[in-house]
Amino acid sequence: MKIWIAILGFVFLGASSQAQEVTKNFQFIDGIYLSLESWQQNAPDLRWDQVRSNLYTNPQTFLTQVAWIVREEGSRAGDTLDLEEVWGVCLAGIPYVQIDREVARKDLATFAGLQVRGNICYYAFERSETREVWMPVYNPVTGKPFRETVVEREYYYIEERLLRFTTGENVRFTYSNFLRWIQDDEQLTQSVLDLTADEVKEKLFKCLLIYVDRNPVFVQPRTKKP
Secondary structure (H helix, E strand, O other): OHHHHHHHHHHHHHHHOOOEEOOOOOOOOOEEEOOHHHHHOOOOOEOHHHEEEEEEEEOOOOEEEEEEEEEOOOOOOOOEOOHHHOOEEEEOOEEEEEEOHHHHOOOOEEEEEOOEOOOEEEEEEEEEEEEEEEEEEEOOOOOOEEEEEEEEEEEEEEEEEEEEOOOOOEEEOOHHHHHHHOOOOHHHHHHHHOOOHHHHHHHHHHHHHHHHHHOOOEEOOOOOOO
16 A cells, blocks of 8 residues: 555656646746746746835736836846846736837836737737828818818727747737747647638637637746746
8 A cells, every 4th residue: 555655646746847838827936937948937037025126017908017126136236137137927826928118108117918828829919109190271261171281190009919938939919920830730820820810809718719729839947946
């Protein structure tokens, strides 16, 4: 009996050290990830108890803004992290990937939460851009337009993006990009090709969830703690 217990214990310990499947709601280890590779291994380079930070998370928009992060341990204690070198952060199990500052148009470093995790990850954020539009100029006496002029207007929209777990490739979530990324799933590829234009708007996200469920990806934790 003791021999069987020992064998079962060995099997259990071996299984616990095996790669873990990244499901769409997979909980990553909280901390600061300085590289894509650290995140792929679910091994933060710094834990939150090793630093002081000033950040704010909006659970409604899935955005986290970081003002500063300072190391509190080790030979570099007191050093302020260069936020440009931070790949992502993880809070309450949810990874947040950094958005390019020119895209985010925010004063602070901005990170978007991965709302779907897996072989293909999904995130979204509000984006703005300045566009030039032609506007009529009205005669104050007659009330009729007599010429047009160009003015700048700020437009806001939600940008949806896909992140490939294994490579870090990052693209917009469009029909063509998604179709290109799921070629290894022939059945789903055909289903997406059969969608009408109206169905694409309604069902493309559901197709993403199907792909993630049917095409697993795994993390292999490091043996050493960060």
